[in-house]
Amino acid sequence: MPRLAFAQSFWDGYDTLEKPVRAGVRKAMAKFQAMSVAELNADKGLHLESVENARDPRMRTIRITDFWRGVVLAPDDGSDTFLLVNVLSHDDAYTWAAKRLYSANSATRALEVRNAVALDELTPLYETAARTAPRLLFADVSDGTLRELGIDDQVLRAARSLVDKAQLEAFSTLLPEDQLEVLQYLAEGFSPEEVYRDVVAVRRPAHAPAEPVEDLATVIANTPARIRLVTGPQELEEVLEKPFAAWRVFLHPSQRRVAYRASYGGPVQVTGGPGTGKTVAALHRVKHLLGRSEDGRVLLTTYTNALAAGLRDMLGLLLDEDEKLLARVDVTTVDAFANGIVRAHSAAAPKPIGDREQRHLWEKAVKQLGLPFTAQFLAQEYRHVILGQNLRDLDAYLGASRRGRGTGLGPARRREVWSGVERFEQFLRDRGETTHLRVCSRAAELLADQSAPYAHVVVDEAQDLHPAQWRVLRAAVSPAPDDLFVTGDPHQRIYDSRVSLGSLGITTAGRSFRLRVNYRSTEEILAWSAHLLAPVTVDTLEGEGTDSLAGYRSLLHGRRPQAQGYATRQEETQALVERVQSLLAEGLAPHEIGVCARFNLSLDRAEEKLNAVGIPVLRVKGQVAQEAEGVRLATMHAMKGLEFRAVSVLGAAEGTVPFAREITPREADPLQHEADLLRERCLLFVACTRARETLSVTWSGTASPFLPHVA
Numbered sequence: 036m037p038r039l040a041f042a043q044s045f046w047d048g049y050d051t052l053e054k055p056v057r058a059g060v061r062k063a064m065a066k067f068q069a070m071s072v073a074e075l076n077a078d079k080g081l082h083l084e085s086v087e088n089a090r091d092p093r094m095r096t097i098r099i100t101d102f103w104r105g106v107v108l109a110p111d112d113g114s115d116t117f118l119l120v121n122v123l124s125h126d127d128a129y130t131w132a133a134k135r136l137y138s139a140n141s142a143t144r145a146l147e148v149r150n151a152v153a154l155d156e157l158t159p160l161y162e163t164a165a166r167t168a169p170r171l172l173f174a175d176v177s178d179g180t181l182r183e184l185g186i187d188d189q190v191l192r193a194a195r196s197l198v199d200k201a202q203l204e205a206f207s208t209l210l211p212e213d214q215l216e217v218l219q220y221l222a223e224g225f226s227p228e229e230v231y232r233d234v235v236a237v238r239r240p241a242h243a244p245a246e247p248v249e250d251l252a253t254v255i256a257n258t259p260a261r262i263r264l265v266t267g268p269q270e271l272e273e274v275l276e277k278p279f280a281a282w283r284v285f286l287h288p289s290q291r292r293v294a295y296r297a298s299y300g301g302p303v304q305v306t307g308g309p310g311t312g313k314t315v316a317a318l319h320r321v322k323h324l325l326g327r328s329e330d331g332r333v334l335l336t337t338y339t340n341a342l343a344a345g346l347r348d349m350l351g352l353l354l355d356e357d358e359k360l361l362a363r364v365d366v367t368t369v370d371a372f373a374n375g376i377v378r379a380h381s382a383a384a385p386k387p388i389g390d391r392e393q394r395h396l397w398e399k400a401v402k403q404l405g406l407p408f409t410a411q412f413l414a415q416e417y418r419h420v421i422l423g424q425n426l427r428d429l430d431a432y433l434g435a436s437r438r439g440r441g442t443g444l445g446p447a448r449r450r451e452v453w454s455g456v457e458r459f460e461q462f463l464r465d466r467g468e469t470t471h472l473r474v475c476s477r478a479a480e481l482l483a484d485q486s487a488p489y490a491h492v493v494v495d496e497a498q499d500l501h502p503a504q505w506r507v508l509r510a511a512v513s514p515a516p517d518d519l520f521v522t523g524d525p526h527q528r529i530y531d532s533r534v535s536l537g538s539l540g541i542t543t544a545g546r547s548f549r550l551r552v553n554y555r556s557t558e559e560i561l562a563w564s565a566h567l568l569a570p571v572t573v574d575t576l577e578g579e580g581t582d583s584l585a586g587y588r589s590l591l592h593g594r595r596p597q598a599q600g601y602a603t604r605q606e607e608t609q610a611l612v613e614r615v616q617s618l619l620a621e622g623l624a625p626h627e628i629g630v631c632a633r634f635n636l637s638l639d640r641a642e643e644k645l646n647a648v649g650i651p652v653l654r655v656k657g658q659v660a661q662e663a664e665g666v667r668l669a670t671m672h673a674m675k676g677l678e679f680r681a682v683s684v685l686g687a688a689e690g691t692v693p694f695a696r697e698i699t700p701r702e703a704d705p706l707q708h709e710a711d712l713l714r715e716r717c718l719l720f721v722a723c724t725r726a727r728e729t730l731s732v733t734w735s736g737t738a739s740p741f742l743p744h745v746a
């Protein structure tokens with residue numbers, strides 16, 4: 036009986052196929068599992084036929100319905116695996132199939148596909164233009180090096196005709212996948228050795244023979260990142276029945292490498308720009324860790340309750356809702372976990388208050404004591420220095436480093452600060468209240484006195500955690516191999532947390548990995564958004580040195596983001612309504628559209644206008660059930676971790692982004708001033724990078740100073 040495999044190119048379009056077509060796919064695929072090759076060739080209903088003028092002689096089409104055809108790669112070498120590569124309407128299927136050529140990469144040994152016809156047509160045109168170009172893109176890399184990295188004759192000729200990265204991107208949909216990635220890494224300035232290590236070595240099978248084995252079944256087996264082999268009827272039914280989430284199966288090799296490494300000697304850090312699949316890698320790591328023992332418990336944390344709810348759903352999907360496995364994982368926020376620990380040890384549950392109430396108490400303390408500080412200054416000193424370093428008394432504070440704070444404080448001033456802190460804490464005690472960070476400090480203390488409750492802790496959205504929260508996580512698992520697995524993106528730091536992980540007993544040196552391929556947004560959206568951060572540098576996740584988005588890219592393409600100013604708010608809101616109407620007319624479902632702004636107030640206006648024309652709307656605050664229909668409206672903060680096919684960012688105007696009131700005056704503290712601006716800039720970056728296909732950023736009056744490239 037032949038075997039059956041599905042290429043990622045098939046899944047890319049499967050979700051959008053109509054029901055009868057999907058049923059046709061299922062029926063046809065079942066035949067591949069029930070018949071011999073000879074029977075398949077003879078089956079009238081399947082109508083397995085070769086494609087005229089095909090560049091790949093193994094290309095076949097099969098009948099799915101009257102109008103739809105499957106494109107299949109059939110073995111011609113005596114091996115037995117058929118690969119379903121696409122499902123298209125009749126004419127498109129033949130045109131698509133005729134141009135494609137599948138081949139085994141000589142370095143990675145994986146199956147790749149190219150548009151051989153388009154490459155043949157385009158390359159000579161680029162070659163002519165390249166003759167007069169002052170510099171070629173790959174001038175510094177020899178043919179020999181390129182060949183060692185798996186570049187073959189046709190791709191080499193194309194690569195030699197390119198003058199810049201934009202041209203390489205123009206070729207990106209035509210080139211074979213692994214070879215394209217090698218060229219993209221080289222174009223980003225990575226050395227051939229780095230490219231071999233990060234792109235080739237991770238894909239090449241461990242015991243690859245010196246001479247490539249070319250039979251289709253072997254090459255397919257060498258391509259787990261892009262091809263899923265189906266082993267039996269039940270698995271076939273499962274993969275076609277469930278809403279298909281590609282991330283469950285097709286990990287990028289860089290994701291697979293970090294998630295499924297058997298064991299790490301200690302804490303691991305995985306960073307990467309927005310949409311590079313960090314959350315996906317964290318979930319797969321949980322799966323791997325659960326498989327390593329019968330009973331080890333795992334804590335999976337993220338930043339907000341809404342994100343934790345999302346993670347829980349995804350984990351259920353990844354673990355096939357296996358109750359036994361799921362029962363061994365706690366998915367929660369650090370704050371909720373800490374709250375539970377403290378609650379278990381005290382008579383009453385802790386009652387944390389929010390930032391606004393805290394600010395009010397600080398104001399009261401300043402007033403009562405006549406302190407020469409603003410409430411904002413004291414709140415920041417408390418957060419960054421006192422809770423940051425877990426300082427418990429005046430002596431500790433007098434001797435503490437205030438690194439990162441932009442104003443000097445002598446002993447007399449520190450005493451004054453401390454009197455304010457004591458008064459603030461007294462207010463909390465009197466009211467029977469506390470703050471989340473104080474709960475975390477207490478939980479870390481309590482955990483230190485008991486045996487650690489988890490064998491493994493996996494942390495997503497790690498960039499925003501405060502040292503007090505890290506202490507809880509450190510105490511939740513004993514230092515040992517595979518204790519902590521941490522994912523995050525320092526470019527998405529929106530809560531001004533500063534940490535030095537090393538000083539908290541979390542050292543990831545030698546165990547740091549970076550993901551670079553964005554699976555969410557188009558390259559147009561990424562490039563535009565990355566520009567927002569071009570003028571600044573951000574600290575690394577572990578707190579030492581600076582991070583960068585070098586090599587960060589997407590393989591998807593689409594329309595350019597739209598940035599547009601309006602004379603008045605009314606006009607801006609009216610334009611939003613029209614934009615949403617046209618997105619709906621294009622076929623997007625309401626829940627695939629996200630609208631965000633810096634404040635809830637701006638969203639109120641948008642909600643009113645959208646409602647007025649009958650468009651359903653849903654405010655994203657806590658947890659939003661996936662099924663509930665409605666355009667999602669969220670503040671920029673609530674956009675964290677979400678994604679939408681289309682995103683509209685409203686009110687990107689001067690005074691609003693950055694929000695003037697949230698910015699510490701430069702005179703008061705120059706370092707805090709810069710940190711506040713950076714946080715607001717990252718917030719806009721986070722909002723924009725939630726968009727998968729369409730992004731529009733609008734304002735009324737003067738544009739945000741973060742948008743100089745569009746103003």
Ligand SMILES: Nc1ncnc2c1ncn2[C@@H]1O[C@H](COP(=O)(O)OP(=O)(O)OP(=O)(O)O)[C@@H](O)[C@H]1O
Nearest residue numbers: 281282285286287309310311312313314315554676
């Ligand atoms: N290997 C994969 N194959 C297909 N889709 C993937 C893969 N990895 C991630 N994705 C998809 O890409 C999108 C982004 O993934 P994910 O949320 O894990 O990224 P992230 O790095 O955590 O993003 P952010 O930092 O912006 O929150 C999701 O829609 C996810 O399903």
